[in-house]
Amino acid sequence: MFDTLSENLGSIFDRLTRRGALSEAQVEEALGEIRKALLEADVALPVVRSFIDQVRPLAVGSNVLKSVTPGQQVIKIVNDALIDMLGAPAPLKFDAVPPVVMMMVGLQGSGKTTSTGKLAKFITETEKRKVLMASLDTQRPAAMQQLAVLGEQTGIQTLPIVDGQAPVDIAKRAVQAGKLGGFDVVMLDTAGRTNADEALMAEMAAIEKAAAPTETLLVADSLTGQEAVNIAAQFAARVTLSGILLTRADGDGRGGAALSMRYVTGVPIKFLGVGEAIDKLELFDPQRLANRILGMGDVVGLVERAAETMDAEKAEKIAARMKKGQFTLDDMAAQLKQMQAMGGMSGVLGMLPSSLLGGGKMKKQLAALDMDERELLRQAAIVSSMTRGERDNPKLMNASRKRRVAGGSGTSVQDVNKVLKMHRQMADMMKKMGKGGLANMMGGLTGSMGGNMGANMEGGSMPQMPSLDPNNLPDLSKLGGDAPADFLKGLGLPNSGPKKK
16 A cells, blocks of 8 residues: 555665765755655645654754764654654453444445454454444445345354334444343444435434444545545544544555544544455554555564464474475465465565565565466466376476376466476575475564564664665566575575574
């Protein structure tokens, strides 16, 4: 969501850090460029003005201009201001007498119903609370049925549908059912409109009065840009918002809504919807998001995602074989599935510091290697069509075997050759990465960067990441020769896990 803003700010900060000593005029010039970058990212003008006014006195102060690393000091100041703009983390409140009522509001098409299901699943699994979902949307056809289907998919109970009942009456019935059924949380999925008209606002106010929600979350589509900020302001004027849930945060929008909405509404962003799947919901963390915007990555989030999706037992078996110099086609298929579960190559790279990869150029080159679900299925079919001996020893694959596998998987011999070539390259890559494969790569990244990053930030300076010469990078887009090995050698990735203290 913040790719464009991150690239623009990254180029500004690159010029600052290369200059060494800075004059006040140079800092003012950089602030002007930062202002332009924020406006281009759809950040609201009042927010940009407030942000620059907060940064300017600190950035042009004597402590920065006389610093040994003034460019990095400016980045640190901007980072702190971004975190301040985004606000402190704000968890959901469960301290009311059960059932805690949570009301979801927003315009039609913002993703309220899906987000209600996602949040209910999150609360059930993370907070271990018993949740009841109720649809108050009597306007949109099949809206109530949609929530019922989500309830069946997630195993979360939904309020039975009674035809002809008004939204306020449904809310009262849901709260009563929550009390009688021993539910911890009752979630109200309200109706929306294509615009924030008076009829919608009056309905939301009436529901709020009847249900007395502990949490009223505004569901807003992050791709609507500046309009999302206007919508937030309209809802905040009529109901007591407690937080914001931004949907489609994985899209290619410019991200300005996330930076503006807290400022305009005065309430925190609590969750980000990062995909269509029912489990694609993340807690909003201002510090991590600010780090990602400024190209510092989110190593902690990357390791957490790896821990959530990684099969430890399977990883250990692969590690044991790799220790003996073995890396089969089955191992390759498992590693590709693991990468895809973590968001694909582009998802992983988005959480790594830009400096580790030599800047945006390298990230784009690597992201080009990402593959979609159909490509993964095609590769899985090819591997499954091989015999156990062929999967363990790809050197057995002669011309006749390749034709047989291509026929059995519904692909071509060229597709089979691509899979075999990828296996050879990944085998070389895994040897360079050490005994633990992808799991060890994550451990190495955490050991080499995660611990130092927090300490450096607390000390008031930016972490010094290993960097590559962007003019001397292997052409990974062609995947030829020893490109993966050369790339990993250039990164200086560890051959084993984190060093023991």
